[in-house]
Amino acid sequence: MxxxxxxxxxxxxxxxxxxxxxxxxxxxxxxxxxxxxxxxxxxxxxxxxxxxxxxxxxxxxxxxxxxxxxxxxxxxxxxxxxxxxxxxxxxxxxxxxxxxxxxxxxxxxxxxxxxxxxxxxxxxxxxxxxxxxxxxxxxxxxxxxxxxxxxxxxxxxxxxxxxxxxxxxxxxxxxxxxxxxxxxxxxxPAEVPAAQTPAAPGPAQSPTFVRDNLGTLLLMALSFSCVWFIGTSMMSHLPRLLVVSGATAAAAVAAAALVGPAQVLGRIADYSFLREAHPLWSARIAIMAYPLAALVLALFGSAAGWAYGVIFGLGNGIMTVAMGTLPLAMFGAQGYGQRQGMLMVPARMAQASAPFVFGMALDRLQLGALWLVVVVATTACIALWCLRARQAPAASAVPQAA
CATH class of the missing domain: 1.20.1250.20 (MFS general substrate transporter like domains)
Structure with missing residues (x-):
């Protein structure tokens, strides 16, 4: 850089x-x-x-x-x-x-x-x-x-x-x-030379763009919504989930604290080994961490609390990056901000519901609430595999910075 x-x-x-x-x-x-x-x-x-x-x-x-x-x-x-x-x-x-x-x-x-x-x-x-x-x-x-x-x-x-x-x-x-x-x-905008000013609206505003890419946009929004639902559920209830699995309160907090460092490690690994790959592949690999972590915790209980924190953190860390880089790779830089904002509307709504919905599932199902994680993660996985990797045109204008 x-x-x-x-x-x-x-x-x-x-x-x-x-x-x-x-x-x-x-x-x-x-x-x-x-x-x-x-x-x-x-x-x-x-x-x-x-x-x-x-x-x-x-x-x-x-x-x-x-x-x-x-x-x-x-x-x-x-x-x-x-x-x-x-x-x-x-x-x-x-x-x-x-x-x-x-x-x-x-x-x-x-x-x-x-x-x-x-x-x-x-x-x-x-x-x-x-x-x-x-x-x-x-x-x-x-x-x-x-x-x-x-x-x-x-x-x-x-x-x-x-x-x-x-x-x-x-x-x-x-x-x-x-x-x-x-x-x-x-x-x-008024100071940008006329030769640099786009003649047509950016892709995020173009009805033609939305019509031609509707399927891709919907699949991307669906997968992002699932990721934010799972991530917010865990950030709201992970210590309690680990206590339900049989861990002490201190052990649950210690295992939950591993999520942050694991997220960073996942992002470093993604950049080290997959930076030349299309971000869609990073997302497809990372999304599998959610059901894998749930399976480990369901099978081994509190003894695997630390493993749950690490596996979840690795996947969640990579997915956070992918949610920023995947739209950039697929559609380019023009109109990125508004397009990203629109893609994240359903994700933020899912995020808002997550503390209540997962909390209710945890109250009623105890460790069985992990099935909700598995179902939501599987939905995101299917959506990501339905997407086709493509690269935006390289000729994406970089604006002038003072």
């Missing part, structure tokens, strides 16, 4: 690590204390979080279209402000109604500021060359829970959940806002 691409990757990667940690991973640590403080139940906290994830689904396409036109710098800076304001407000809520309202605001910030936005940002800056950068960004992001959960846990015990929210608001305003402000600028 060029030096400029490496610098951009590092900036976006650090931004993703801290942004995921300051929002998406908060309820797993703070939900109990928040519920007690607000006089409500933990499921109410997660209901507000699920509502935020629905807002993410609605926000993604709009943010992607803006990034396609103006670049990611102003969008990511705006989300840092939204995150900071939302976290300050979250630290002050006194009623469940206020909690839901604040999570609506944080949902807008997550929809415009997490992985899809960073992927679209680097694609807008570097076009087809962004595949390596996407891998790099997810390498940083893989450590989000590893970094944020211990920090948030420490803050919870030392200063309480409200001050923990204020700490993460400070990270957004004082660390990430200046970091994203240092990203390269994109020439405003």
């Amino acid at each position: 060029s030096e400029r691409l490496v610098v951009t990757t590092c900036k976006l990667g650090i931004g993703q690590t801290l942004s995921w940690g300051s929002a998406f991973y908060l309820p797993a640590i703070l939900s109990g204390s928040m519920a007690q403080s607000l006089g409500t139940q933990v499921p109410t906290i997660f209901a507000a979080f699920s509502l935020a994830l629905l807002v993410v689904a609605a926000t993604g396409p709009v943010a992607g279209r803006i990034i396609d036109r103006w670049g990611g710098r102003p969008v990511l800076m705006a989300t840092n402000v939204l995150f900071a304001v939302g976290l300050v407000l979250l630290s002050q809520v006194q009623t469940p109604g206020q909690l839901f309202a604040v999570w609506l605001l944080l949902g807008v910030a997550m929809g415009a500021g997490l992985y899809e936005a960073s992927f679209a940002t680097v694609v807008r800056l570097h076009g087809q060359a962004a595949r390596r950068a996407i891998v790099g960004i997810t390498l940083f992001g893989g450590f989000a829970s590893t970094v944020s959960w211990p920090v948030t846990t420490f803050l919870l015990h030392e200063v309480g959940w409200r001050n923990a929210c204020l700490f993460w608001a400070g990270v957004q305003a004082l660390v990430l806002l200046p970091l994203h402000a240092s990203l390269p600028r994109i020439q405003p």
Whole structure:
């Protein structure tokens, strides 16, 4: 990678690590204390979080279209402000109604500021060359829970959940806002020479493109939805699932902690051995990790808790990369942001339902809830094998950066 691409990757990667940690991973640590403080139940906290994830689904396409036109710098800076304001407000809520309202605001910030936005940002800056950068960004992001959960846990015990929210608001305003402000600028549309301006709308907006690629788009959206459902189910319930399998609480947390490093290892392996292969092959291989991990845990119980964490993490890490690189490889860089946002709408809706649906399955079926993972993963596997690998035209214009 060029030096400029490496610098951009590092900036976006650090931004993703801290942004995921300051929002998406908060309820797993703070939900109990928040519920007690607000006089409500933990499921109410997660209901507000699920509502935020629905807002993410609605926000993604709009943010992607803006990034396609103006670049990611102003969008990511705006989300840092939204995150900071939302976290300050979250630290002050006194009623469940206020909690839901604040999570609506944080949902807008997550929809415009997490992985899809960073992927679209680097694609807008570097076009087809962004595949390596996407891998790099997810390498940083893989450590989000590893970094944020211990920090948030420490803050919870030392200063309480409200001050923990204020700490993460400070990270957004004082660390990430200046970091994203240092990203390269994109020439405003009016300044782009006429010879560089496309004569027709980008592929994400073209009815002809959608009609000609409808089957591919639907299969891709289906597979992404399945992946996000499984991933969010595990991030919400993995320690509890391992306890149900017979592990102690301490052993369950230790095994769950292996997911983050395993995700990073999976992404390194993907880049080392499959970087010249089409991303569809990476996705087809990685999706098999979900049912394999479920089978291992079902057969060997708590003794295989660590194996479940590692196998799941390896597959989930590669799939996160594939969800960014597969549309780029298949359709090219033009219109990437909006197209990615549209592809992720059903995925985000599936993600929003995952904590409740898998939690209910775990309550009623105990370890039998793993069958839900197997069925969803098999659906994604079939969808991926129905896709045909193809390469987008190489002549994908890379926009000018100041």
